[in-house]
Amino acid sequence: MQATADASALSTYSPEVRQLLFNYVLQLADTSLLLGHRLSEWCGHGPILEQDLAMANIALDLLGETRSLYQYAAALEGRHRSEDDLAFLRVATDYRNPLLVEQPNGDFAHTVVRQFLFDNFHYHFLQQLQASPDQHLAAIAEKSVKEAAYHLKWSAEWVVRLGDGTEESRQRIEKAISKLWRYAAELMMPTPTEQALQKLGLVPDYIALQPSVDAYLAQVFAEATLLIPQNVPPQLGGKQGRHSEHLGYILAELQYMQRTYPGMKW
């Protein structure tokens, strides 16, 4: 059983807008898929049982959001590709996720920083997306924002614990921040697709989103006694299909079953 988008609601879009929305929804779906998959790699390897469970729970929420998004993308495309086809049968250069979410887990501090940078964006973004005139995106956002709030609380508290913790934890989180900061800007750097949809008022404008994202980051970093890096040249390209080498390795693992046994179910 799947939630299927109401065909009559979709027919109000012109073919051009529908194509833009397809690309946009795919980008959101790829993003939560990749981060959910990364987090799931921690399963059984967490530093303590409770945090192992936390990361698996967050991964599950993200994969749930992923399904809703791929289902909607499949309906927008209208070419009989299923959510599974979109997740498992595309090549790396077709993925539209920002580079941040495909970065390897590293140590726990590295995962926490990656998660915090994403959660802080994701939560504030979903808050705004709830007001989208597109009823499917608004419904997915309304559902996911409650989960994203718990994710953000988790990652923000860990940023504070590690930053304002021991000498070792501080050194590790500082290293993670210096490695990952270059990927943060891409989250809110609009692509031509995003710009076009923002202009139509269908999706949140990043310029309006920036102050709340920056303010919460500043608050958490202050509490963690961490410095916000300045003037770091951003690393871009993921949202336009130019990925780091890491994506290929993830997809090799993620897609193995469906590539080897096409259409298999279990």
Place this chain on the structure above:
Amino acid sequence: MVTPTLTPTEQQIWQLLEEVSDPEVPVLSILDLGIVRGVRMDGDEVHITITPTYSGCPAMNTIATEIRLRLLTEGVTKLSIHHQLSPAWTTAWLSQAGREKLAAYGIAPPQNDTTTGHVLKLFGQDPTVACPLCQSDNTHLVSQFGSTACKALYQCNDCHEPFDYFKCH
């Protein structure tokens, strides 16, 4: 054997749904949880709308199958089950009977049903949750994330038992 097709009333459908339990918290019926958002009769076809508790809830397919099976045993063959995301599920929809069943089962029911805003206050803003085993209020949060998506993990400082808390959502 051919089961005769039967057209039940809407009220009969609600009664049957009361007998379908949540696969992860089996003391709760899907009505206690507030998962069923609507029942509609369209001629002899039954339409049931359900909503997930969490986006990634792995029980949704099982719940749909169990609804189908329960209704099939009463001869209801024309059934459509619809998924709905909005309005998003909230613990405010958990019935009073459901809250009591949870507590008796050893899972602390949600304390209040405010939504996301409060969550972003860091550290020490967690609700005081009474231990479902010894009723002490002297408990602490171990993790916001527990054995299933809908639960947080607490521990009682008096009887020292860890317990699940059905967290606000």
